[in-house]
Amino acid sequence: MSESTKRKLSGAALEKVSERFKALSEPMRLRLVYALMDGEKTVSELVRETGGVQANVSKHLSVLLDAGILGRRKQGTSSYYRIVDESIFELCDLVCGSIHDRLVAQLDELGAPPRS
Amino acid sequence: MSESTKRKLSGAALEKVSERFKALSEPMRLRLVYALMDGEKTVSELVRETGGVQANVSKHLSVLLDAGILGRRKQGTSSYYRIVDESIFELCDLVCGSIHDRLVAQLDELGAPPRS
DNA sequence: TCGTTACATTACTAGATAACGATATCACCA
DNA sequence: TGGTGATATCGTTATCTAGTAATGTAACGA
Numbered sequence: 001m002s003e004s005t006k007r008k009l010s011g012a013a014l015e016k017v018s019e020r021f022k023a024l025s026e027p028m029r030l031r032l033v034y035a036l037m038d039g040e041k042t043v044s045e046l047v048r049e050t051g052g053v054q055a056n057v058s059k060h061l062s063v064l065l066d067a068g069i070l071g072r073r074k075q076g077t078s079s080y081y082r083i084v085d086e087s088i089f090e091l092c093d094l095v096c097g098s099i100h101d102r103l104v105a106q107l108d109e110l111g112a113p114p115r116s
Numbered sequence: 117m118s119e120s121t122k123r124k125l126s127g128a129a130l131e132k133v134s135e136r137f138k139a140l141s142e143p144m145r146l147r148l149v150y151a152l153m154d155g156e157k158t159v160s161e162l163v164r165e166t167g168g169v170q171a172n173v174s175k176h177l178s179v180l181l182d183a184g185i186l187g188r189r190k191q192g193t194s195s196y197y198r199i200v201d202e203s204i205f206e207l208c209d210l211v212c213g214s215i216h217d218r219l220v221a222q223l224d225e226l227g228a229p230p231r232s
Numbered sequence: 233t234c235g236t237t238a239c240a241t242t243a244c245t246a247g248a249t250a251a252c253g254a255t256a257t258c259a260c261c262a
Numbered sequence: 263t264g265g266t267g268a269t270a271t272c273g274t275t276a277t278c279t280a281g282t283a284a285t286g287t288a289a290c291g292a
Contacts, residue, residue, distance in 0.1 A: 004208070008153065009208070014146045014150070017211045018140065018143045021137045026249095030130045038126065042268080052251095059270085077267060077268045087214040091207060092146045094207055095203075095207070096129065098184075161263070171242095174241085175280085193288070194237095214268075
């Protein structure tokens with residue numbers, strides 16, 4: 001487990017960090033990010049895979065683009081989006097781990113009947 | 117650098133993960149988390165250190181409490197808050213790193229005059 | 233018991249934003 | 263040039279939420 005620096009952040013840095021978290025705070029945007037795990041895709045493909053509406057998918061994609069999480073390449077009448085910040089997956093893994101740990105702890109608080 | 121699993125998440129998991137990110141998407145809440153880096157503190161202490169209003173600080177603290185990021189201990193008329201999910205700092209470190217990398221990349225795009 | 237201190241909760245307002253239909257833009261082709 | 267498909271943007275509405283003042287609650291001391 002990599003150790004954190006625990007360095008205090010300046011006010012401006014806190015703003016930037018919170019903005020990054022905000023970009024990832026919508027289920028639809030996380031769905032798009034995960035849909036792009038296996039390579040770049042067009043908007044239509046993402047619309048099909050996520051079941052979203054075109055205008056909405058397009059807007060969320062531009063939010064992720066502005067946040068520096070995705071990249072875009074235009075070819076013909078299509079736009080191909082791809083992940084450019086791979087640290088996204090480490091972030092999600094960390095969060096999944098801590099959510100898992102918390103649920104296990106809550107189970108233990110109930111008296112841990114199944115174990116022992 | 118620890119490698120991510122890149123495992124696809126279910127719909128319910130995506131909801132949970134996005135909720136965790138949402139809890140961290142406010143500068144004020146990050147300020148509170150960082151103020152608690154050096155140990156547990158009372159609400160009044162946090163009000164003093166962050167410059168916030170009591171009601172607002174109290175509300176943000178309860179959001180972080182519900183998210184499982186903070187813990188609370190009551191003693192006398194005071195409430196002592198503390199960090200119970202240390203992975204928070206790794207999250208922030210990751211985000212800081214990727215923000216830094218992105219800024220460096222933007223500098224390079226400008227032609228990298230200083231580093232011939 | 234009365235007052236005080238510390239904290240939580242409620243009620244309200246202003247601002248942000250997600251979702252969606254409609255429209256605009258742009259590339260391509262006949 | 264006109265038509266079509268792909269994407270982006272606009273306008274609107276509904277929902278959410280941060281902030282704040284006022285009030286509620288609980289513990290402690292005189």
